[in-house]
Amino acid sequence: MKRVVLLVIVTFLMVSMILPQTSIFGANEVQLRFLSLQVGVHPEAPWLEKTVNDFNALNKGKIKVIIDGVAGDQACWEKLRTDAAANTMPDLFTLKADRSEFDVLAQSDRVVDLNSYLKADAEFKKKLNDPGSLETYTYKGKLLGVPYAKAYVGIYYNKTLFAKAGINSFPVTWDEFFAASDKLSKMGVAPLALMTGENSWTSALMLAHLIGTSGPEGLKWLQTSPKDQKF
Template sequence: MRKKIKLLTTITLLVMFVLSLTSCGKKQDGQTQNSENAGKNEPIVIKYPSFQVGVNSYAPVLAKNIEEFNKKYEGKIKVEIEEIPGDQAYVDKMKVLLSANELPDIVYAGGYNLLDPALEKNAVVDLTPYLDADPEWKAMFSKEVLEFNSRNGKIYSLPNERQVIGYFYNKELFKKAGINEPPKTWDEFFAVCDKLKAAGITPLSMDTQDSGWLTSLWMNSMVGTNGDNGNKLFSVKYKYKELQK
């Protein structure tokens, strides 16, 4: 028998939307179409390239969200997904489009450091006035989230989801190792892993279907909460050479 429990910390994924300026660079098909449709009462088309398609585990969720959005705003706004299978293929294409000043309407920036290069080319929209005009929408995001997605006091991107990291555990194997309760803190978690290993049981089996994303999040959390050194490591942004000192 297996049971799923949630870790205590709710995290905000480093997944942000960045809106490209239609006035920057060449007009794209969707932008040209929107200009032509302006006087025809046809819906505004928003181009959204994504790697969360095909066999990606998030693909069904994204498809459902887009379907519900298009239904709600039918006749006014329509989101069209461009499928780009694979994280790296997506990132590479966005960098090429950025270099050519041809970013799509929405970019899934994630943890791929796409926001800052886009800002250098003046290719993103300041979302601050829109958030200030809608306090209810702004209240959905924590102070830390808004600060993380801000540059020079202006908000340029927003997370599109929040998740709770959880795990499944095998009650029979826990009992065999003499473990009565599932861990609720990192210290308890590591202690449980040690007990399982001592009992000849492999402690963990991590996901690798997509990019090992959850595995990466766990590793970051473990390092980031490992005293002053771990905290220092994640306080340095995009400065690998500084970390080597």
């Protein structure tokens, strides 16, 4: 059975607006298993719990979402892979913004195409307001997921050092960025400090932004996943 990829919590809110108008639910309450890593000490756990509780209260007697929590990115992903292999996929689930994980599931042909739901609710589609993400999570014309949040990555800079180096404003292009870095280097100042211990998260973000914004080819490369992962 195909299941809905819930890259966003609002996906099942959308389902609640569309499906109750049909006879699919009948007279009995439908229970949906939602596999999520946003549990325990995860910073999004309180938000998810409240959202699900609010949804269940709004749809009492019709639809009930039950959170199946698995703490940790890798543990949750392995649980999803195991469920897919056993054909016991959850009804709803989240994924990281990771093209490799998405492609594995897309190729399994066990995920619902959401295009018809968005066409049936133009107002909901307008609220997404993120055509780039919709394109990212489209596979062979099928929309298999929608984003539930955006992450904004900030950069801190030292205005005093910028002024001493003759840099009047923060660079807005990569050419300007590297030119500013060269000026700081000539002053004997390290132009950039990135996290390189543990998981090198900020370094990975910086490189991803550099590659993804370098042009169409860079973005395509960034969205290309390994082909050796299959169910």
